[in-house]
Amino acid sequence: MRIGELAAQAGTSRDTIRFYEKIGLVTGRRLANGYRDFPPETVIWLHYVRTAQALGFSLAEIARHGAELRDAPDSAEALSALFEEKIRVIDARMAELAALRADLDARIGTGCPLRAASQAG
Structure with missing residues (x-):
């Protein structure tokens, strides 16, 4: 899924997704044309990130625990x-x-x- 579609489905901006990618919260691959491509489960992860932020977790805390939480988000x-x-x-x-x-x-x-x-x- 391209960044615009991801942003729309996650209710965030493209810039936010680019920032999250820069700090390692999301990972996408580059297509031959240079566009970012993200797996569909990234939408769920971005909703999770926003919920964690609303509960007072910083992006650094989310990033620090991201791998373990992605493996077992529930x-x-x-x-x-x-x-x-x-x-x-x-x-x-x-x-x-x-x-x-x-x-x-x-x-x-x-x-x-x-x-x-x-x-x-």
Whole structure:
């Protein structure tokens, strides 16, 4: 399938597909006329990539786990392990944000945004 057809079926742009090809998320072959040709299952994979992005996975994470996920895209075990790891990352980030919020809150009303309330005086 040529890149335009793939883009239409996957609901993405040709530029996005070219970028994904550049970073190794999709692989196509070149026809004699120089056109890219992608296998039909690439459409499913691109939908998978978009869903993973919507769940907070970066393209780097998707690329890093791409081979194992392509081999078993519906494997509950493989996906659950990735989801559990992502939840740990999110929980750590939430803790960092809560600490940052508390620090900012402690600085309110100190007269100096760089001095914590305990240092005001």
